[in-house]
Amino acid sequence: MKELRFDDVTVRYGTVRRPFTAVDGVSLVVPAGQVVGLVGESGSGKSTLARAAVGLAPIHSGQILLDGQPVPRRGRVRPLQMVFQDPYSSLDPRMTIGESVAEPIPPGSSRAERREEVARLLALVHLDPSVATALPGRLSGGQRQRVALARALAGQPQVVIADEITSALDVSIQGAVLNLVRELQRELGLSMLFISHNLAVVRYVASHVAVMYEGRIVEQGPVEQVLVDPQHDYTRELLAAVPGNRPTSATPHAPRTRSTS
Amino acid sequence: MSRRWLRVLRTPLGLTTAALVVAVVVLAIVAPVLWSDRAEVYDTDNILAGPSGDHWAGTDGLGRDIFFRALVASRLSLELALAATVIGVLAGLLLGTAPLLLGRRLGRLVTTGVNIAVAFPGLLLALFFAVIFGVGATGAVLAIGFALAPSFARLVQTLVAGVAALDYVSAARVAGVGRVRILLRHVLPNIAEPLVVNATIAGGGALLAFAGLSFLGLGVQQPSYDWGRLLFEGIGMIYVNPAAALAPGIAVLVAGLAFNLFGESVAKGLGVSAVGGVPVPATSSRLTGHAGRRDGTDGSTHMAMAPSDLVLDVVDLRVSFPGPAGPIRPVRGISFSVRHGEALGVVGESGSGKSLTALAVAQLIEEPGRVEADRLEFRGADLRDGPRAHRHLLGTSMAMVFQDPMTSFNPTRRMGSQLAEVAVHHQGMTRRQAMARAVDRLRAVRVPEPERRATQYPHEFSGGMRQRAMIGMGVMGNPSLIIADEPTTALDVTVQQQVLDLLQAIRDEDDVALVLISHDVTVVGEVCDRVLVMYAGRIVEDLPAHQLQGGALHPYTRALVAAVPDMRTDLDQPLAVVPGRPVDPSDVPTGCAFAARCPLADDHCRTVDPPLAPTPTGSQVACWHAGEPLELDEGTGELVEAKS
Incomplete structure (x- = not known):
């Protein structure tokens, strides 16, 4: 696994006369083997930053480096892989799960090797390898998101970018996907940029957190530090907005016990 | 194919x-x-x-x-x-x-x-x-x-x-x-x-x-x-x-x-490919119709206040749609009531029937869907007479807020006049009075510069602002009940908080009852007094919101609560997961519908459906093993029967 570094990255859309700066001089490091959470409201540029890293959005200035080398944005070998928000639109409805997962596998392996690799990846995300022959229509949202994770891992990535991967899922499934992310990170030592608007989710999976607001990063640091002692007003606002995290709540909360009995 | x-x-x-x-x-x-x-x-x-x-x-x-x-x-x-x-x-x-x-x-x-x-x-x-x-x-x-x-x-x-x-x-x-x-x-x-x-x-x-x-x-x-x-x-x-x-x-x-x-x-x-599962009624297009139904016949005969302080009283509500193999029943007999000024939360996974329940109450289920109930009373009026009989009452006293406010407004008309339409049709105001009321209501839902905003079109509003305007439309009359179906799911957390605060403020000011439907237990727990947990078209638990954390008895409720991380979640433990898949409404098993995913289920559960029964703590629960100890399996994250 390698370190991903955004160095003063700016992304601009629109025409020369009316440019719109979606990402404005962002510098951010995802250390090797660590999960960095990126939080911010919609329109803050967090998804654009992710899309710029994988070549889906044009970079106006700045650099995105992987262990000091520019990230390849073209060609067959992609050390950066991305998992998308909506598992219902991120899998081709006409391709079997196996074909979808096999797609990013680097070329040069035989058919049997690819099939074996697909089975290994599906097992890694706790899916029965027999789903390889199924079409995505037969899978639930949580299962699809597991397939999307397996597909990202098939590209043998150095860094995985997860863009709001749980926000389209039911809460009961969200927990399972978050557990999986943590497990994969622990077992494979994945470096990961984990984008979310939910601070509680970021707190659960990430060791570092960066807060993005209007295209800039306004605060970053270790999770405990940022969440316990926020420096920027927007971070404080975000913290106050986490449901169940307000000093004065409408209803009294019973003391929380972890193991329900 | x-x-x-x-x-x-x-x-x-x-x-x-x-x-x-x-x-x-x-x-x-x-x-x-x-x-x-x-x-x-x-x-x-x-x-x-x-x-x-x-x-x-x-x-x-x-x-x-x-x-x-x-x-x-x-x-x-x-x-x-x-x-x-x-x-x-x-x-x-x-x-x-x-x-x-x-x-x-x-x-x-x-x-x-x-x-x-x-x-x-x-x-x-x-x-x-x-x-x-x-x-x-x-x-x-x-x-x-x-x-x-x-x-x-x-x-x-x-x-x-x-x-x-x-x-x-x-x-x-x-x-x-x-x-x-x-x-x-x-x-x-x-x-x-x-x-x-x-x-x-x-x-x-x-x-x-x-x-x-x-x-x-x-x-x-x-x-x-x-x-x-x-x-x-x-x-x-x-x-x-x-x-x-x-x-x-x-x-x-x-x-x-x-x-x-x-x-x-x-x-x-x-x-016209068949969409699997239950047909979802076209809610958004009906909404404006609901608010702006023409020639509002006088429903005042039904306006007599109910003797009790119940705003909404529902007994054995059932919703069904025709399916290829017999009717599909996404809502299978639920009973609940909402008192004046009370906030009731409804939680459940997608497909649990929570949204259809709300639509049934608001009389927004369209053909070929069928709504049946032993009692369905809103402020004393029997809603089983059909929406026509009560359009005036529904138009002024019940407000509906949907998840996506963009599809709930007509994109070609100015916001102010869309709000004013409600007052013109249901309250008999003149256009000028109605416009003034619309601006006043936009101010009440904390839309900044309401005079200017009223002349704008829906696309000029941000998501949060549109949701406020939607709520503003609901309070054009003097509603005694607001039904909000996932009102904040499409919004950012900070905006979500503002919208929830707004709903809270409206409740406090005018003693309005609220039915808040959400898949997010934390949101419901924060806003509501009482929570209904729905599974496969039934209420499986009805409990005070403050009992959600720690006091829930049904294994499903407990798993739902433990599945959502909050700022105090133990980082060394996996989050709880509910194994298996939700029940398909066209194929509901006999016995307890949750049995297949339940760690406590035995043969009795798989054959006899447990009734919703009162508990000593003042809640109601439908489970043969309610409150039996569960513990978290640290390997899989599943809740399992405690070994003790």
């Missing part, structure tokens, strides 16, 4: 036109083989003869049988139309997919070119090409083919752009898949169906266009003949022998109609 095509054949039109298309194609194949000789025979005794036993449609100037000539001409007519269609479709495909393959700049150039060509009249284009390529069959084929190309290219461009914007294409690009491969593997298979359908329709069009060109003398030349050519020859003697023109005319008509209608019926058959 094949089943969908079969369904096309099951419609009368689909079957008839499919049979016609097959008949025309078979005719085109066999006719020249069987009847070429008879079509070429010169019967010099019968020149320019009318219909007779020997010659059913008469003969032409050389005494040849027109009926057989029309039959034999089917092959050339079809071949030429087919060739033109193939040229048109191929050229259209090349031009249409070019933007994807060539990249942004060159692609834009191609798109502009196609757009200009589309604006050019097709027939004129064909005539223009006919002059360039010369008069004759080849020129006409090229002419019609290229005239078809721009519109087809435009269609392909639109379809390609739609698919290319989807995440799975992005995912393939991130995976390093090349453009050509993306086109072949991801884009073309997903747009093939509409393309095939449109190519069929274009084939019918080409057939007619060809007949037209030949008729004008610009198409097939002597001695070859197609239907257009025969028509051209027959029209000269239409007063002598009408059948000479009618025979090829009917042939063109039948073949053209067959192709066009077949294409149309396939398009229709494939377009």
Whole structure:
């Protein structure tokens, strides 16, 4: 696994006369083997930053480096892989799960090797390898998101970018996907940029957190530090907005016990 | 896939036109083989003869049988139309997919070119090409083919752009898949169906266009003949022998109609594909209707206040939709009540029936859905009489807030007048009064600069602002109940907090009751007094919100609560997961619906459905093993029966 570094990255859309700066001089490091959470409201540029890293959005200035080398944005070998928000639109409805997962596998392996690799990846995300022959229509949202994770891992990535991967899922499934992310990170030592608007989710999976607001990063640091002692007003606002995290709540909360009995 | 095509054949039109298309194609194949000789025979005794036993449609100037000539001409007519269609479709495909393959700049150039060509009249284009390529069959084929190309290219461009914007294409690009491969593997298979359908329709069009060109003398030349050519020859003697023109005319008509209608019926058959599961009623379009129903008949007879302080009283509510194998029952008998000023939360997974419950209460379930209940009273009025009987009451006293406020407003009308409409229709205000009320209400829901905002259109509002305006529309009357269906799911956390605060403030000020539907237990726990947990169309637990953490008894509720991380979640433990899948409403198991996913389930659970029964703590729960100890399996995250 390698370190991903955004160095003063700016992304601009629109025409020369009316440019719109979606990402404005962002510098951010995802250390090797660590999960960095990126939080911010919609329109803050967090998804654009992710899309710029994988070549889906044009970079106006700045650099995105992987262990000091520019990230390849073209060609067959992609050390950066991305998992998308909506598992219902991120899998081709006409391709079997196996074909979808096999797609990013680097070329040069035989058919049997690819099939074996697909089975290994599906097992890694706790899916029965027999789903390889199924079409995505037969899978639930949580299962699809597991397939999307397996597909990202098939590209043998150095860094995985997860863009709001749980926000389209039911809460009961969200927990399972978050557990999986943590497990994969622990077992494979994945470096990961984990984008979310939910601070509680970021707190659960990430060791570092960066807060993005209007295209800039306004605060970053270790999770405990940022969440316990926020420096920027927007971070404080975000913290106050986490449901169940307000000093004065409408209803009294019973003391929380972890193991329900 | 094949089943969908079969369904096309099951419609009368689909079957008839499919049979016609097959008949025309078979005719085109066999006719020249069987009847070429008879079509070429010169019967010099019968020149320019009318219909007779020997010659059913008469003969032409050389005494040849027109009926057989029309039959034999089917092959050339079809071949030429087919060739033109193939040229048109191929050229259209090349031009249409070019933007994807060539990249942004060159692609834009191609798109502009196609757009200009589309604006050019097709027939004129064909005539223009006919002059360039010369008069004759080849020129006409090229002419019609290229005239078809721009519109087809435009269609392909639109379809390609739609698919290319989807995440799975992005995912393939991130995976390093090349453009050509993306086109072949991801884009073309997903747009093939509409393309095939449109190519069929274009084939019918080409057939007619060809007949037209030949008729004008610009198409097939002597001695070859197609239907257009025969028509051209027959029209000269239409007063002598009408059948000479009618025979090829009917042939063109039948073949053209067959192709066009077949294409149309396939398009229709494939377009209305069955969406699996329960049909979701079109809620948003009904909303404005709900707020602005015209000629509001006076519902004041039902306005008499209920004796109790219940705003809403529901007993044994059931919602069903007809399904292929008997009715589907997404809501299977639920009872609850809401008191004045109370906030009731409804939580559950998607498909648990929570939204349908709300829609049923708001009288927004559309045909063929059926709502039944032993009691369904809103402020003492019996809603089972149907929405018409109570439109005034519903329009002023019950407010509905949906997840996506963008689809709940008419995009072409100003916000202020959409809000004012409610007051004009339900409260009998003048336009001016209603407008003032709308501005006042926008201010009440904390929309900044309400006077200016009222003159703006929905797209000029941000998501959070639109949701406020939606709530503002709800409080145009004096509602005693607000039903909010996932009102904050599409919003950012900070905006979500503002909208929840707003709902809270409205409750406090006017003693309004709130039914808040959400899949997020934390949101419901924060805002509501009482929470209903729904599973598979039933209430499985009804408990005070503050008991959610730690006091819940049903294993499903406990798993839901433990599945959501909050700022105090133990980082060393996995989050709880609920194994398995939610129940399919068309296939509800006997016994407890949750048994298949429940760690406590035994044979009794799988055979006898537990009733919702009161507990010592003041809540109600439907579980044979309510409150039995569970612990978190640290390996899988599943809740398991505690070993003690």
